[in-house]
Amino acid sequence: MSKFLLETHVHTSEVSRCANAPAAKVVSVYESEGYDGIIITDHMSGGSVGLLKNASWDEKVDYFLKGYNEALRAAEKSGKGLTVLLGMELCFLKSPNDYLVYGIDEDFLRKNGDLTAMNLRSFRKLADENGLLIFQAHPFRVDMTVVSYRLLDGVEVYNGSSSHNSNNDIAAFWADKYGLLKSSGSDYHGLRGMKPGGIYFDSPIKTNAELVAALRANNYTLK
16 A cells, blocks of 8 residues: 655745745645655744734734645646645744644634744643644754653654754654654755655545644654
8 A cells, every 4th residue: 555655844935034945846846756745834933924023913824824825726736636734833932943833724823823922831732722733843953952842742853954963863862762753854945955854644644634633643654
């Protein structure tokens, strides 16, 4: 039986200013690489939505959704069946850490206000109330800080960025030590030299509900 290959960490230039590939290019790249789905995890941070100083929160959400919506349109236009899901890479204003959050939708974003103004402990409560999962992205890069494993569902144990040393081996050790779920992601920004990551599932993942359920069950293998 064929596996369903899902990219868990990808950025678009429509939203993430550190990225240089627009959503349509992202879709084309992952289709050509044989992926079955991608999660658009654009930055939700002071350096993305936070730069829209005079915008309302709804306007900031509109901006944040641009990459995801463009990726959806590109995938539908190509007709190759690539699944496109919405996630985010959340960075709180008073912390350098990044967190990959899975299970969100537009309604969640609009009704809960500026998530970057929260902290991990307060967001953990909100995530639990809404059935979300929190994975710390590249937790052992030199500019990251260690947090309590009790506030996380998992950690990214493989990050394929060519621009950083993510110390993936230490992240894997940390996940094993504390029994955390593991994720693998390319951290795609359109840069050369990326070493692709991703997760294999036994069954297709077409919705965020299916994604969260399969991750919670640890029913997957890393690419």
